[in-house]
Amino acid sequence: xxxxxxxxxxxxxxxxxxxxxxxxxxxxxxxxxxxxxxxxxxxxxxxxxxxxxxxxxxxxxxxxxxxxxxxxxxxxxxxxxxxxxxxxxxxxxxxxxxxxxxxxxxxxxxxxxxxxx
Amino acid sequence: xxxxxxxxxxxxxxxxxxxxxxxxxxxxxxxxxxxxxxxxxxxxxxxxxxxxxxxxxxxxxxxxxxxxxxxxxxxxxxxxxxxxxxxxxxxxxxxxxxxxxxxxxxxxxxxxx
Numbered sequence: 001x002x003x004x005x006x007x008x009x010x011x012x013x014x015x016x017x018x019x020x021x022x023x024x025x026x027x028x029x030x031x032x033x034x035x036x037x038x039x040x041x042x043x044x045x046x047x048x049x050x051x052x053x054x055x056x057x058x059x060x061x062x063x064x065x066x067x068x069x070x071x072x073x074x075x076x077x078x079x080x081x082x083x084x085x086x087x088x089x090x091x092x093x094x095x096x097x098x099x100x101x102x103x104x105x106x107x108x109x110x111x112x113x114x115x116x117x
Numbered sequence: 118x119x120x121x122x123x124x125x126x127x128x129x130x131x132x133x134x135x136x137x138x139x140x141x142x143x144x145x146x147x148x149x150x151x152x153x154x155x156x157x158x159x160x161x162x163x164x165x166x167x168x169x170x171x172x173x174x175x176x177x178x179x180x181x182x183x184x185x186x187x188x189x190x191x192x193x194x195x196x197x198x199x200x201x202x203x204x205x206x207x208x209x210x211x212x213x214x215x216x217x218x219x220x221x222x223x224x225x226x227x228x229x230x
Binding site: 004033048094097104110 | 151
């Protein structure tokens, strides 16, 4: 298994509270990603990072922010949680695909189940 | 806009009953098509990458094939332990620089003994 740890694994919180989810990797991979997974929508990209302090928005970034101060850690923050952000959140990592190399797949953690009441 | 559609949404098979899962896609220049397996309460686990039409990859009872419009995941003589959700994802030439993926909604496979 890829060395990816997500914490917490489960969290229940109230609308309007700030929430931070953590993804920690031991693989020294350059790229890191945050997804949410909802029934009928599949996995949707929230934000991603292509290096320390280098991040960009994904498909569903509204209401979320991220930070990456170290290669191994990628944080996802919900500044003021809403019920629509109830979901399962997955972190993924990958290495850059270099010229002449096969495409590098993403490897996933086991997720954080977040419920916002 | 890139799009990935998987069918059927759910499939129930008897042990040993072979079948196929479908992944159809529209993408502005396919850089790669990925298959993942996801067990309940777990993250997706990488299975295969396919790059060009006509390519095939195999792993145990699974074989993935690719055409210009779709990919199939063939399951031969499945066992109960093959029960999982199978996800398909594509990477286009634009997203290739950062390995970004567009996922389908998956096929939930149940194999009964």
